Amino acid sequence: MDITLPILILALPIAMFLILGIGGVKMSRKVAGVLGILGMGTTATLAYIVAFTYFFSGNPDFIIDGVRLQYQVFDVTWLAFTQKLIVNIGFLLDPISAMMLVVITTISFLVHLYSWGYMEHEPGFQRYYAFLSLFSFSMLGLVVATNIFQMYIFWELVGVSSYLLIGFFYKLPSAVSASKKAFIVTRFADLGFLIGILILSYYTDTFNFINLTSNPEAVLTSTGGATFMGASVLTWAMVLIFTGGMGKSAMMPLHIWLPDAMEGPTPVSALIHAATMVVAGVYLVARMFPVYCVVDAAMTFICVVGAITAFYAAVVACAQIDIKRVLAFSTISQIAFMMVSLGVAYDRPIEGVHYAGLGYMAGMFHLFTHAMFKALLFLGAGALIHAVHSNNYTAMGGLRKYMPITHWTFLIGCLAIAGIWPFSGFFSKDEMLAAMFARHWFWGAWMTMVAGLTAFYMFRLYYLIFWWEENPHYKEHKPHDAPWQMSLPLIFLALVSCVAGFIPFGELVTWDGVPYHIHIELPVAATSLSVAVIAILLATKMYRVKNDLPTKVKNFWPTLWEAAHRRFYWDEIYQFVVHKIIFGIICRSIAWFDRHVIDATMDGMAKVTNVASNSIKGMQSGNVQAYVIWFFLGAVALAGITWLCLV
Amino acid sequence: MESVGNIILYFIVAIAMVASAFMAVTSTKILRAATYLLFALISTAVFYFQLGYQFLGAVQIAVYAGGIMVLFVFSILLTHKPNEKAAPLSQHRRRTGILCSVLGAVLLLFALFEMPLINGISLSEAIGGSAMITMTDIGHAFTGTERYQYLLPFEAVSVLLLACIIGGVTIARKE
């Protein structure tokens, strides 16, 4: 494959970032917006060409005998530190990276378009587009990384762009602290990631994904059975690498940054905190999947973390008032869903399991469909916030008559995420649940419950926004549908959410490139569908028209509701640990040491120097005769010493 | 054995040299100091003659005792009033000077008498053991490029003197 297109895919967004970042202040909003949209549109077109070439051209570089291959379009040495430590930079094409190219560029383009309407009156419009381009560049670089170090570099870059965009409204203290929180939490997780990378590459002598994943047994043997604190070194490495993914993908207990990240502009939440960046952790696990498969402990860890997170986030989402927070917790829950799906997958046949790699395929499928419908939901939420100028559903209610486009597209998004046939979420979720049930009934049952909760809280949100009771404020300020720049992405994404389920995803993306024919497992599908329908009916009963049933439920066990509303006090726990223990005890003693020992040593040295200089500066008098005296006495002393030595 | 005349000459010159050097640095009248310096230089020249370096002795008298002394006297006359006395020395300064010079003298004399560099050869033996240095030898030494010949330093000194002439003119010129 020609390397021009791949290079352009990466070069265009970064060029846009530089142009808009440096020259943006001189541009009008219109020029900057059109430039950003055109740049992203071109990138999207190129990415589509590359992805379609990869999937459908039949080129022997990409597919041989129906098996899709991993293909490095280019891979050049970038930083050669030592003979062994060489960091390459390249462009890897394989099913998941091609799929991610499509997802990222599509959502990014739609968000660019949407932001034109949404951010129209905000100051710093050009800066916003520059940051969006920077993010797109980083995310694209992340998914096409040929080696884990390149991935790490872009991983940090997406972290930075996320930080910049969350803190876009930098005059709001809440946005500033949210961006700091996001950066620090993910950065803390990335420390684990880096240590994991270093351990892994120390034993395997390579960063390259193809080298690592093509022969996972060799990776296992390369560690030579070394263990640390009761677990093998490889387990540590893979768990630490997954820690990085936990940070980015907001798994418990590192999830605390994502709800706060909703302080950023809503299109940013749609792009970064729903569709692309937060699935980087899932993508990372998928990328290293064969290596994870040889480390059972790490896979179990992923499953457990995912399952707990999915349930926790779903419960919390039922008790939130801010509609973006509901969506944020829903995102956490859905990503955890993908994690569990990856965790139950296996790279070789298991007895009694029809197709062990199904979880991988289903997880990637859900990543794709979730990106579309969750972006749709966030953009819809953006349209709502744009219309009523509040994040809380208490300021909404009965909006279906005022905002029909938003209403219908939001409903499609809710149906998709709830997993109702024939919307896309049904197909991917069904495959995931099938994979979980196949591995062990417990995972399947647990995650079916989470799926039911998902349907419940989404329709709770939907009814509270669009039904319930009309807010009296509408008489003064009549809400209306958003301008075409915002409606167009909504309609497009709604259409995608309707049809995406029928994409023969198994033919395109599997862990080993061997096509898999998706077929719906009727018992699983029937179970999940009925659970979802029951949940939706329950939500309808409780929230369709204004009644006191929700209050009754709330008062049935108020402590639980309060705890869920306060997200089970995770933030308070972190506050306590950070402020009371780390700042109060550890940092204070370090600060004392710094002030009274280190600083004092330095001050003392300066003082001694000062005193010594003052005491001898009189010798530098400019009086030649005094110099001669010293010189002569010195010569005499030297002669005397020489003589003493000779005797 | 040295000839008695040589020994007597030595004593006269040595005493004159030490005395005039001492007076040159202690005399309060600057012109007298210069005159004592002249005596010290002439004594040195006599030593050169006695040691068998006639040409060097002649240069010493011509350049030092002649040329440089004239410069000294001129400069003194230009910058001092007649009979002007130097300001009396402060006690501190005199003590420092005495300390330094006595210390140096003790160390040097001690070294002279203790160090085994003395080969015990006498002057007459030293002179008799080597050929007389003629002007031809000196001329060859200054104009050759062989070993023990010094054309390059000779030329370097001539350039230095030229630089000094220019420097002297520049410094002394009236603005």
Next chain:
Amino acid sequence: MDLSILWYLVPSVIMFVCGVYGFITRKNMVAILISLELMLNSADLNFVIFNRFLFPGSMEGMVFTLFAIAIAAAETALAIAIIINIYRSIGSTEVTETNKLKH
């Protein structure tokens, strides 16, 4: 009674330390220059003495002294030019007065 090397070196040493004494105690620049000449002269004399007594067959000490005399002459001429110039500008040749360049 032999005139050995020590007989010549001792007056030379005394002349040298006299020069040191003068250099340290004198305030007049011309007098300092005179002390300097004494020290230089003593050094010259030492070259010649060592040449005569320790290496009678060669003449390097003498040649070196000739160069030293030439350079000393140049140096003295220049120093005196500077002294006269200073006298012209500040009306004194005391070293304690010549600190104007410092400020």
